[in-house]
Amino acid sequence: MPLRLQKFLLGYSGTSLATGLQVILLPWIALTVVDLPALQLGWVQASVLLPNLVLLLFGGALADRRDPAAVAALACIGLALCHGALLGIYNLFLISLPILLLYGICLGICSAFLQPARDNLVQRGARNRGVQASERRVQKTVTWMMLAQYGGQAVGMLLASRFEYWGLQALLGVQVGVLLLAAAALVSLREQGAGRAATEKLPHTLILDGLSQAWRHPVLRELTALMAFNGLVHIGVFLVVLPLLAEGYGRGAGYYATLQLAFVAGTVIATVTMLRRGQGAEPGRGILMCLLYSAALLVAISLGPTELGLIVLCLCWGAVAAASAGLGRGIVQLLAPAEYRSRIISIYQFALFGSAALGALAAGVLSEYAAPLTTLLWAGILSLVAFALVAFSGALRRVKISDSEV
Template sequence: MAARLTRFLLGYSGTALATGLQVILLPWIAVAVADLPALHLGWVQASVLLPNLVFLLFGGVLADRRDSALVAGLACLGLAACHGGLLLYFSYQIPDLSVLLVYGISLGVCTAFLQPARDNLVHRSAHRSEARAGHSGVQYTVTWMMLAQYGGQAVGMLLASRFDQWGLEILLTIQVSVLLVAAVLLFSLRRRSREVRRQRQLPFALIREGVAQAWQRPALRELIGLVAFNGFVHIGVFLVVLPLLAEDYGRGASYYATLQLAFIAGTVAATVMMLRRGQGQEPGRGILMCLLYSAALLVAISFGPTPLGLLMLCALWGAVAAASAALGRAVVQILAPEEYRSRIISIYQLALFGSAAIGALAAGVVSEYAAPLMTLRWAGVASLVAFVGLLFSGDLRRYRVESHD
């Protein structure tokens, strides 16, 4: 594996590890340390997501206009400063709601600039010599990137599980340290030449250019629409219905954490399998099949499996989600022109995360008036309908990766 790709993957896994810690630590700080009520916990969680949605497209513009490695490294330093600031504050007193809201908003802003810049480094890190059977060089790099993401998040979650033994200070120190190392690794990927992209348009005009470029490519347009559907239906259901099911099973928070780990285990297993077997030359077909498998899994879970059965189905769900994500992100990397790549990546991510937030609200409303299992069944039926519609459309299904990609 080339040294440049190794540095990219290590930097990417470092940011993912910090995210895995954050996913567990932030709500736990709000509930167990600051003793906030459930409503305030929702505000804290939203404070991380909403700035990400507002600034994500601007993050794509900045990464296209400047060196992506520089933007990603600076965003890592910003995240490290956020965690370091909370660590310093906690050494004096317990954080309250206002402090956690400022902390969450700062994390969301930094993450919005990190995501498109970091993903834009795939082409810079990939080489044709790294292609494998069933892969192009970009597909191979994206698959490794997904493994770094899922593996890093899993390690971060496992570290966060030591909260009672190690305490908040040690875990925040780990976050800061890992992000500083990730920043150095991403800085090392900067271009040697001093190429400057002289674009004088306002940010909104540049965003419109990115949207126009995505819209002009039928397969890419169809993929972004499918990603928005997946975020609304699948991620929204996962975020809301899964904890409700864990509560209905009467197994407590530990069972919910086990379900999360089963999902992560499935993502890692699927990504390793894709590294060995490749993504193939028809990723669009694979994405559509993942949609069909997701529909089947949602319907299966809606019949109320045993606790062990739900764990197994969550692992399969994670495997399908990982395969779909890897295939989709590789298609975006290949189809997006270099000068618009960060903007199109940010549009892709906005479609996913924005629809997920709305989907979580919708899943909560449906589950309020119907059983969570019925919410899953409706989600499965909707996925089947979407599969049939995309099957007849055909642009994504017919897309093939050429050997020179």
């Protein structure tokens, strides 16, 4: 494995490990350390998400104006400072709701600048001895990136499960350490002259330029719309309906955790499979098939499977979700022009996760007035409709990847 790729994966897995810890630690601190009620817990969770969504497009614009390796490294240092500050406040017994809200906002701000800059470095990680990477090598690097992401998050979640034995100080210290290590790995990928010359443009102009570029490209336009649909229908349903189903089975939090682990296991299996077999010469067709499989899985779950059956279906759901995400991110890396890449990545991520928040709200309303299984059925039907529309359009379906290798 080339040294540049090793550095990129080290940085990416470090940031993902810290995220896995954060996903568990933040709500756990709110519930057990500060003893917040459910409504205030929602405020804390939203404090991380909202700044991320508001600033994500600006993060993409900054990574296109400056060296993305430097931007990603500075964002890692910012996250490390956030966790270090909370560690100091915890030692002084001063953690409260306002402190957690400020902590969440700072995490969201740093994450908004980290994500597009970090993903922009795929092309540098794919190069070998300065030679421009082939399409196949870029696809493989994207798959390695996703394995680092899912694997790092899984390790972070496993470390967070030791909360009662290691304590909050040790886990916050781990976050600070891995983020500083990630920053060192990412900053080593800096290149001379990587900054952009168009520094006279205002941020909103750069964002509009990126939106215009994505809109003019039929494949990127169709792919972004499809990812918005996935966030609205699939991620939204997953976030809301899955815990409701687990509660309906009467098995408690342990069963819900098992469903989550099954989903993560599916993502890892799919990513390893793509690493061994590649993403194929027609990734657009692969995304379409993933959409069809998702529709079938949603309909199957809506029929009310057994407890074991739901675990198996969640594993399959994770595999399909990982395959679709890997293929989509590979297409973005290959088709986005270099000078617009960070902005188009941020647009892609904004479409996916911004619509997920709306999807979670819609799924909650529908589940409140109907039933969780009915919500899943409608999600499956909508997925079939989306499959037919995208297949009929044909832009994504006709994407071809060269077989050449460097």
